[in-house]
Amino acid sequence: MAWKSTTFKKSAVGERKAVPDAISRAVDKHRDAMSSVIRDAKDLADERRRTLNSIQDPELKRSAAR
């Protein structure tokens, strides 16, 4: 288990297996939204690369990329 707590008492590992479906479904419900944000991040990065390459003044290009 990757997280720690001083105020929450963790139970035995075996008990967790009884309830994964509902929680997994709740997470899956948001996969599309997460993918959309990640796609936006990729688009943003691509567009920024194009913008940077379009700058002809070397000093302005340098200051943009800094």
Next chain:
Amino acid sequence: MAKETAIGGPRRAFVAFAGGGAKGLIHVGALRALEDRNVAFHGLAGTSAGSIVATLKAAGFSSRELLDPDGGPTLMDQLSAIDPQIKRATDIFGKAGWARVRAFRWAAAYAWLLCPCGVLAGIALSVGLIFAGASRSSLAIVAMVAVTILVACLAILGARFLIGGLADVHRFRAALATLLQRRMFPEEPDRVVSMGDFGKDGRPTLKIVSANLSKRRLQLFSPERTPEVAAADAVAASICLPIIFQPWRINRSTFVDGGIVSNLPAWPFDEERELDPQALTIAVEIADTSSTPLVHRFNWLPSAVRTALFGSGELNLRVSGQAEQLVLESSLHLLQFDLTLEQARQEVRDGEAAALFRLDKRLFRRPELYHNACEVTRGLAEDVIESALGIKAMRVRVAIAVPDKDYHHSLRLRFSSGYEANADEAMLMPIAGSVVGTAWCARESRFELAPFPDEFNLPGDANRLRRKCVWPDMAWQLCIPVVDDAHRARFTVQISGDAKLPVTNPRLEYAITEMESSVKDFFNLIIKELSELEDDHGLEEYHL
């Protein structure tokens, strides 16, 4: 500090433009970028070249009307319609004035050569006079005296222009005054547009910086301090770069370029910014990147002028507190007013692209993206808790905590969703004494239920006010540090809610594990895509 503002609507902003001579052309590009990102200009300030852009924008001109890189009429066309002798930027100096400025530009570039030549010429003249006297030849004496007088006259003339100014701004001042009147009060041809005409009737306020030599202090022209001063006079007083322009006189005071006292005037908006803390303050600075010569006693003057104009950017920003500094560099020379229209258009195009590149990273598209990521995380957290416990998740908030530049003991809740109604939005959290700080330090996620143990509850007197700002209903908090491929901590995702959760429950335990894992994967993918946008040593830099 970048303040998260409502996504979508116009962003209120106070914008300051620095001086920079011909380099100021990139302000038009920066202005285009700000207009493109739907910035609502509530106040404009400028020094020198920046004062021209600030004044024209405050008067209602768009960047397109100043210089549209896609073609069309320019500001010069409008000035030309007022004064037909102004056809290009160099005409502002007058024909003789521009010739002198061009000669000065050339001389400044070769000062390293001209200074020794001048010394040698002086020695040669002295030696020549001695030899001519010794030869007792009247012709030689007359010739040498004539040459000496000629050289002395040229030197005196040169010194007169260097001290008194190579050009004057009367022509530009007159055309600008008419331009402002025609735009702001077209029905009143005799109206003189004054500083008091800004900051009312829907116009943004305008502040212009100059150096008042008569009073030996900085002069701020503004609607409050100098309502009667003509706006064109204030601009003229601000742009009179020593040596290049004759000092400008208003009433009985003499002014020179404001760049020698404050080249990046973001500070005049202190009161407005305190009254409207959500508004952005953007300071557009022009950095000087020209090659640095070996400065010695004979060529220090050009370097002194450059240092006065460009050397105090950080200081000016510190005076103004937290503001967003957009630093742009240009290959243009300070006095390169003789570039072609196509070169000017390209410079504006480049300035816009560079400004957008930086603005999107710090203020617009990237913060919006992180805001959206917080929104998605919020929905996920609500659903996971509800599905695990079968209870309403109540209210959930998500923030991304990032260290500010040069801050080593705290994290800023920079991007967030659900914090709008709370005082801890954008709060600075100490690393020691908080759940988020502990998770950040240990690179380990942490889930805590309220009441938090003392070590996580912002202990000590230093946190007294901070404790008052913390969301009083907070019942739980999950903090997830996000680490990149190089094992550097980039930020911590802080999720909190007000639903009372059990202190032990296997379903909740599983839900927290699922949530922690999903959120970590989600943000890891985001920072991977944005890796080129992030700074090497953290998510945020102070500069845009």
